[in-house]
Amino acid sequence: MPTYEYAPVEPPGCALCCYGFERMQHLDEAPLTQCPACGLAVRRVIGAPAVIVGQGHVLKEGNIARHGFSQYRRVGKGHYEKTTGDGPDSFGGPDTQD
Ligand SMILES: [Zn+2]
Numbered sequence: 376m377p378t379y380e381y382a383p384v385e386p387p388g389c390a391l392c393c394y395g396f397e398r399m400q401h402l403d404e405a406p407l408t409q410c411p412a413c414g415l416a417v418r419r420v421i422g423a424p425a426v427i428v429g430q431g432h433v434l435k436e437g438n439i440a441r442h443g444f445s446q447y448r449r450v451g452k453g454h455y456e457k458t459t460g461d462g463p464d465s466f467g468g469p470d471t472q473d
Pocket residue numbers: 388389390391392393410411412413414415
């Protein structure tokens with residue numbers, strides 16, 4: 376069964392739909408028109424976006440640095456490593472004292 380992604384038609388939506396949510400559906404199943412949690416109108420998003428920045432600005436990973444953003448991935452408890460962008464290479468590592 377394919378997974379479809381939904382996003383609210385009019386952001387922000389609720390805790391479930393504000394960043395979009397995924398739903399497994401049969402191919403012949405009708406698309407959802409409402410968020411199952413808050414009942415707001417939702418629309419089906421074609422293709423999963425790599426990153427969502429702000430409201431509806433979808434950037435592919437390679438475009439993040441070009442737009443002046445840095446992206447980090449979590450590598451441990453409170454420890455992040457940079458994957459792209461101009462920011463520090465990592466932060467919150469085991470050597471860091473709070
Ligand atoms: Zn909702």
